[in-house]
Amino acid sequence: MPFSTLGLSDPLLRAIADAGYTVPSPIQSQAIPAVLAGHDLLAAAQTGTGKTAGFTLPILHRLALKSYSTNRPVRVLILTPTRELAAQVGESVNKYGIHLHPRLKTEVVFGGVKINPQMMRLRGGVDVLVATPGRLLDLISQNAVKLDKVETLVLDEADRMLDMGFIRDIRKIVALLPKKRQNLLFSATFSEDIRKLTTGLLVNPIKIEVAPRNTAAETVEQIAYLCNKADKASLLCHLIKTNDWQQVLVFTSTKHGANRLTEKLNKVDIKAAAIHGNKSQGARTSALSGFKAGEIRVLVATDVAARGIDIALLSHVINYELPRAPADYVHRIGRTGRAGEEGQAISLVSHDEIGSLRMVEKLIGTAIKREQIAGFEAADVAPPMPPEPPRAPRPPRNTKAKPVARKLSEHSTNRKTYSGNNK
Ligand code: AMP
Numbered sequence: 001m002p003f004s005t006l007g008l009s010d011p012l013l014r015a016i017a018d019a020g021y022t023v024p025s026p027i028q029s030q031a032i033p034a035v036l037a038g039h040d041l042l043a044a045a046q047t048g049t050g051k052t053a054g055f056t057l058p059i060l061h062r063l064a065l066k067s068y069s070t071n072r073p074v075r076v077l078i079l080t081p082t083r084e085l086a087a088q089v090g091e092s093v094n095k096y097g098i099h100l101h102p103r104l105k106t107e108v109v110f111g112g113v114k115i116n117p118q119m120m121r122l123r124g125g126v127d128v129l130v131a132t133p134g135r136l137l138d139l140i141s142q143n144a145v146k147l148d149k150v151e152t153l154v155l156d157e158a159d160r161m162l163d164m165g166f167i168r169d170i171r172k173i174v175a176l177l178p179k180k181r182q183n184l185l186f187s188a189t190f191s192e193d194i195r196k197l198t199t200g201l202l203v204n205p206i207k208i209e210v211a212p213r214n215t216a217a218e219t220v221e222q223i224a225y226l227c228n229k230a231d232k233a234s235l236l237c238h239l240i241k242t243n244d245w246q247q248v249l250v251f252t253s254t255k256h257g258a259n260r261l262t263e264k265l266n267k268v269d270i271k272a273a274a275i276h277g278n279k280s281q282g283a284r285t286s287a288l289s290g291f292k293a294g295e296i297r298v299l300v301a302t303d304v305a306a307r308g309i310d311i312a313l314l315s316h317v318i319n320y321e322l323p324r325a326p327a328d329y330v331h332r333i334g335r336t337g338r339a340g341e342e343g344q345a346i347s348l349v350s351h352d353e354i355g356s357l358r359m360v361e362k363l364i365g366t367a368i369k370r371e372q373i374a375g376f377e378a379a380d381v382a383p384p385m386p387p388e389p390p391r392a393p394r395p396p397r398n399t400k401a402k403p404v405a406r407k408l409s410e411h412s413t414n415r416k417t418y419s420g421n422n423k
Pocket of ligand 1: 050053
């Protein structure tokens with residue numbers, strides 16, 4: 001089904017053609033007609049599904065139907081968890097609205113940078129405001145922006161906003177909006193908290209689910225390399241060099257860890273940059289653009305900083321450490337295997353993370369292949385259980401049969417696969 005059948009106006013169809021999109025993604029073909037018809041929306045979709053265009057295009061269509069009042073009050077409010085995502089959504093709004101006449105005014109506001117320039121930019125009014133919740137509340141308290149004319153509210157990556165503790169801020173913001181409005185909520189995962197939030201917020205929403213709940217994209221091959229904690233950095237360098245990976249996104253659990261790993265990679269001539277909350281906005285932006293341009297081979301990120309990063313055709317995502325919250329695993333690997341491309345999500349798993357690995361497997365409902373790389377075998381990881389053999393007759397009661405640990409040195413191939421009953 002081509003885009004032209006969805007009911008979008010010509011200027012938007014031209015922008016879609018400029019972007020090189022030929023057919024709508026599944027979320028777009030469902031979300032666009034629903035939003036155009038004015039419905040509330042509850043969409044289960046991760047980054048990479050085309051969700052941004054899925055809400056931006058119909059919102060712009062509806063905005064352009066009405067003429068602008070001279071003081072340009074905020075008519076569309078898009079809340080996102082992070083600055084990176086806010087910036088990307090802002091770029092999308094501008095990209096898809098490029099042929100609209102008159103042009104819509106879009107502003108992006110987030111914390112971590114000076115508030116005054118943002119206040120100045122909001123002064124002349126804006127049609128579409130993309131914001132992180134905390135900074136938006138600061139701007140409201142300084143009378144820099146009013147939300148009483150908002151027609152559409154979008155909560156993008158709502159699960160992440162809740163994980164980041166934004167629930168109270170979101171509720172405060174929602175209380176300032178007109179009662180009659182359109183609400184669109186996007187979330188990759190659906191916890192009890194999200195459900196609670198949606199009940200008070202959405203009115204008879206159209207529900208869209210493009211990937212089965214809490215599952216990983218099918219085009220992503222998932223592997224867990226069992227290794228020693230101390231060997232992770234050298235194993236990562238080995239994997240990057242031997243496989244000649246050119247664009248790798250690596251997740252660490254701490255900002256410190258991200259910095260240390262980045263230094264180690266650079267020392268062995270693998271160009272890397274870290275992106276996390278302690279980095280200035282400028283450093284984050286330049287790391288991201290260097291990575292996109294192929295000048296930086298490895299981007300080392302924490303979950304929060306990487307949230308929503310949109311990089312086309314990312315072939316490898318590495319979990320240097322498994323996330324504490326299993327749902328973050330789904331978010332992380334949602335960055336690879338996009339638009340039908342094959343991707344690999346690799347986790348370096350040390351002994352203390354086996355429990356986390358099992359929790360991830362429980363969430364996604366599949367077993368992740370366990371492998372080891374010769375020279376980097378895990379000394380301290382109990383080998384995964386091989387498929388259960390047929391039950392042997394019980395040994396006599398007095399025999400203390402010790403489990404026989406599998407010697408790693410017995411392995412002969414470079415890559416050893418243990419799939420099967422490893423939950
Ligand atoms: P998103 O899930 O919104 O982060 O989008 C992921 C990526 O898909 C972005 O790089 C978009 O430019 C791209 N994209 C969105 N819609 C389409 C489409 N219909 N065809 C091809 N690429 C698309």
